[in-house]
Amino acid sequence: MTNSDITIEKITMPEPPPEPVPEPVKRGRGRPHKEKKQTDDPEYFKMYYRENLRKLQPCPNCDKLISKGFMLKHTKSNCCKKLQEYKITLLI
Numbered sequence: 001m002t003n004s005d006i007t008i009e010k011i012t013m014p015e016p017p018p019e020p021v022p023e024p025v026k027r028g029r030g031r032p033h034k035e036k037k038q039t040d041d042p043e044y045f046k047m048y049y050r051e052n053l054r055k056l057q058p059c060p061n062c063d064k065l066i067s068k069g070f071m072l073k074h075t076k077s078n079c080c081k082k083l084q085e086y087k088i089t090l091l092i
Contacts, residue, residue, distance in 0.1 A: 061087070 056065040059074060062083040066074045074080055 053069040054067055056067055057071065058064070059066050059071070059080060061075060062080045064074075064080075
């Protein structure tokens, strides 16, 4: 092979670099997280409260109408406990 066989293009153009091998994606440990609903609408949270937590239900102890979100706190309150104890004493 002589110098006349090699063209100028071959001399000036270097070989392209090899493509990088992508690293495998590492999975996190444990259960995967569920996607949380991201919303920019502030009315969404108001409507969620109105539809789900604002509904009144009768308390199983004192029969007062209490919202769902307040029920646990209400059942631990003194007014509900006293009525519950009073009902128990009537049954005995």
